[in-house]
Amino acid sequence: MTALDAPAAAGAAVRPPRFESARRFARAFLRRRSGIAGLAVLAAFTVLALVAPLFIGPDQLDVTRVNGPLLASPSAHYPLGTDQAGRSVLLMLIYGSRESLRVGVIATLLTLVIGSGIGIVAGHYGGLVGRLLMHLTDWFIALPGMPLAISLAAVLGQGETSITIAIAVTSWTGTARLIRAQTLAVEARPFVERARALGAGHGQIMQRQVLPNVMPLILVSSTLTIAGAMLSEATLTFLGLGDPTSVTWGEMLNQAFFNGAFTADAWWYILPPGLAILLVVLGFTLVGRAVETVLDPRMQERP
């Protein structure tokens, strides 16, 4: 949407303000301490997840190949103890962040694409199409989310893919309603009518006028959605809908529960994945709130 066809001179002139607005955003964001804290937490987890394969191999996570003590409490060699199969809980925790984050991110992307798509289309067309889409959304809202996800996962088979789909299918409705409301507000503004008078069709209005103006909202809602998605992932996996051979935080909780960690007082097995989920969800929420505050023009007015 940038001035690609502008000549070099104009192109060069067009760029600075864009950087300028990004810089302004960064400056405003950096003033919010909670946002920075959230960002730091997320960065730490992301780096760990990315580098995990460099020092954790299948040897340390495969139940059949590990040879540590069973359900041992924390020690120098196993800082967070071991699980019922003798694996290091710390390594599982680090490695598990990969799958948990991936499911969270992919489910969120799906949620946003479906939610924003339906929201914008429903808001733009109004009339019969809009009403039908909103009825569809209401219908999905009325469906009990967790049982639906469970039955979806059951139908699609165990594993991360079905969990991802189940999360997306149950959580897009909130985004759709939010984006539809925002679309209605944008559509009422005169520049949309100007675009129409210039000859823009439905697709062009949604893409070039509405989308850039609802984008900040999508961005904000993404950080909050991802927190929800990761919680759902943990819940569904804990309920046993995940792949038992994969290592995720929800899966760890599930195994801890079914292998008697609770009765054995093996707190080192239960607490870490729970705390990790809590931290990441908190991180996304803090970042989301900060972004929301910074992007809200009413907040921007204040020094």
Place this chain on the structure above:
Amino acid sequence: MIGIETGAGPGAGGTEAQAGTTLLDVRDLRVTYRQGSREVPAVRGVSFSLGRGDTLGVAGESGSGKSTMALSLLRLAGAGAEVSGEVRYDGEDLLTARWVKLRAVRWAGASVVFQGAMSALNPVRNVLDQIVEPIVLHQQAGPREAERRAARLLESVGIPARRTRAYPHEFSGGQRQRVMIAMALACDPDLVIADEPTTALDVMVQAQILGLLAELVRESRVAVIMISHDLAVLSHACDRLAVMYAGRFVETGPSRQVIEDPRHPYTRALAQAFPTIGDPASRLAPSGLAGDPPRPSQIGEGCSFAPRCAVVMDSCRGRDPELWQVDPERTAACLRVLSEEGAA
């Protein structure tokens, strides 16, 4: 009588209105906004005085500082504004007055009619209740008495009794503006500040509102400061005009004289911007003023109007003109005026 002081300083103090009738006396009012580390002057030294029943029209473009000036009289210019100078209301300087006194003046002494009537009215309460409240709070009137007075006020602005219990959204734009005026008059103020009271309205409704204000001034001797970009409207609604540019008055005087024989080139441009139907000079020849007013942060040396002035001279860029007396009742801040007067 409104006295508008020349910029000459202490010596001109004698032109002041007769003591005793002066309601508002403003001296060297300055408003500065802080933008980061920079100071942005929005109002740069405005002086005038206003007696009971006087009407003063302040004209200027958006960005001229006219609204900031008017709102800062009641310390309503916003938290980031630094206001200096003197605003004597009934003898008391509002800029240094205690909060309690200021609040009393805001409620009962001077009231403001804002431009956007919809946003200034509470959407979930009917208009009668909204007028009754300040009467009960500040005039120690009983609810019944207050209601009677509110209904009478609404009737005087043309809202029939059967509609007083309606909500703001049920009124048209002009009716809402009239409700705003009724509200401003609820506590019998001595001064009404009307900030662009007719800008968003149709000409027919505008004429109604102007007529209403004129009637109120006649009947209650309330003083009015009216702000607008429309010199023609102001000239009909007010006895005196002050034309504002870049945070200062550049011309003042009796309305008819200012609009018929403007001395400052800026006033001339504003006066010609609204044509007289039937005047062959303006037929198929709209007249405007090229360029934009300077941003408050960019006001430099010399006359701030010089970049847009059609009759600019070399000396204009070096010297910032003050308001000079043109004749006993008029002042203008233009070097040409000074040289003409000097030559004469």
Place this chain on the structure above:
Amino acid sequence: MSSAEPAELEVRDLAVVYPGRRGRPPARAVDGVNLRVGRAEIVALIGESGSGKSTLARALMGLVKPTAGRVLYQGAPLEYSTRALRRYRGHVQLIMQDPGGALNPKQNVYDAVAEGPRLHRRTEGLSATVRDALAKAGLRPPEDFLARYPHELSGGQQQRVVIAGALALNPSVLVADEPVASLDASVRGEILGLLLGLRDQLGLSALVVSHDLALAWNIADRVAVMYLGRVVEQGPVEEVLLHPRHPYTQALLSVVPDRRADWHPVLLAGEPPDPSAIPSGCRFHPRCARWAAVTGEQRDAAACDRRELPVLAPSDGSGPASAACHLLETTLLETT
């Protein structure tokens, strides 16, 4: 009927009815209008809010589909398929009130002006087109403005960008809906001068919608005065504004504040016009001072409260002024 040469833009018996919401009766916003805009002609359409003037402008743009009647561009009726509308909007362009809102805050000036040509896939030499349009709209040099965003421009500059955006499509007609109502007095004349200059230099036709009769005096060749969905008086500007015949035009003229010392506004009584409750007979009669002054037999003969007014035929560039008023027919009041 119309003259031999087809008008640039014409509406015939146009009506737009909005369905009533929540049990309210439908609103007859435009209720039978004939109007012609000739080649290189500027027509001013004047009315209060509620007169239907903005709806008429939208109907002319094809943004609102008329309930009855037709819009003709160079003699050919406007069709409402997506493709036909897009082609039409290459010829007829809209300029709106509130330029601040008409520009997408996320687009810089270059993108805002390039929007039209891109939508019409006229991207060859786009950069030159954009600069040319900006220069024509008075933003010189164009390079200074390309990278700016709407909030960095003054109101007058924003309106010039909107006009440049329309000019970039090289239209033959501009429909301007209150183009100066939200602008400062000093900028008003500049923008009107620009519109006038575009007519003189590029031969553009324009329909300018406004509530301000003085605007018609400033730039229009002909003027049409609208009340509650109908044109009540139309004709050459000098004729209508200097010798108004319809009582509504006379009232509107009287309330224009100007520099004359003797300003005696004639205020209309009654409620502002409501298109969902159009009075029977002559729709102006409840507020009409002339009708109120008529008594006895004349009142029966005129019967303004019962007799519907005919729709005014479209006047063309050479035609005389016409006014829709029963009391003019009786000739008794013709002399007033």
